[in-house]
Amino acid sequence: MDDLLNKLLEAVEFGKVDKKSPYPPQLKDQDGAHEITVSAINAGIGPQLILEEALIPAMGRVGKKFSERQIYVPQMLMSAKAMGASMVQLKPFFTSGAIKSKGTFIIGTVKGDLHDIGKNLVSMMVEGGGWSIVDLGVDVGSERFIEALGKNPYAVVGLSAL
Numbered sequence: 554m555d556d557l558l559n560k561l562l563e564a565v566e567f568g569k570v571d572k573k574s575p576y577p578p579q580l581k582d583q584d585g586a587h588e589i590t591v592s593a594i595n596a597g598i599g600p601q602l603i604l605e606e607a608l609i610p611a612m613g614r615v616g617k618k619f620s621e622r623q624i625y626v627p628q629m630l631m632s633a634k635a636m637g638a639s640m641v642q643l644k645p646f647f648t649s650g651a652i653k654s655k656g657t658f659i660i661g662t663v664k665g666d667l668h669d670i671g672k673n674l675v676s677m678m679v680e681g682g683g684w685s686i687v688d689l690g691v692d693v694g695s696e697r698f699i700e701a702l703g704k705n706p707y708a709v710v711g712l713s714a715l
Contacts, residue, residue: 554598558607561589561639565611568631570638576631586635590642600646601653608636608681616678630670633677640681647685654685657708659701661689672713679711 563569564586567577571585584592593603615632618624647654658679662672669691680686687701687708702708 557593561607562611565635570635587638590639655683657705658684659687660711661693662691662713664694668715
């Protein structure tokens with residue numbers, strides 16, 4: 554069990570999405586986050602444990618490396634993509650209630666801004682942390698944020714802007 558979780562942590566930390574992915578070179582031809590997550594679920598490892606013991610710590614390491622300027626945005630995006638590949642496998646557990654949601658997080662890029670890389674990265678990390686995401690997209694006016702908050706009382710709201 555620990556071996557699979559450690560492999561998943563490494564795959565996400567270094568941005569290994571799936572087996573066919575050539576990045577990173579040191580993990581070439583090895584299983585990526587997608588396959589390892591499927592193996593972990595098939596081995597009976599609970600989705601909450603996968604989240605808490607592999608995905609969240611991996612993104613914690615990525616965040617630390619980024620803040621220390623050991624990696625840059627492209628590496629962070631690869632890690633987020635690997636985490637996304639794992640999250641696809643865990644999504645059914647979120648909707649079934651097997652993973653307890655911490656709450657709802659509404660996010661969007663403010664009106665006049667069409668950039669969404671940061672928004673998508675934050676969404677993935679917050680979702681990986683156990684939150685339900687309401688992604689309003691880009692170029693979102695204040696009225697849409699207020700409307701979403703009306704439909705999701707007590708939600709946390711994140712505004713993204715370049």
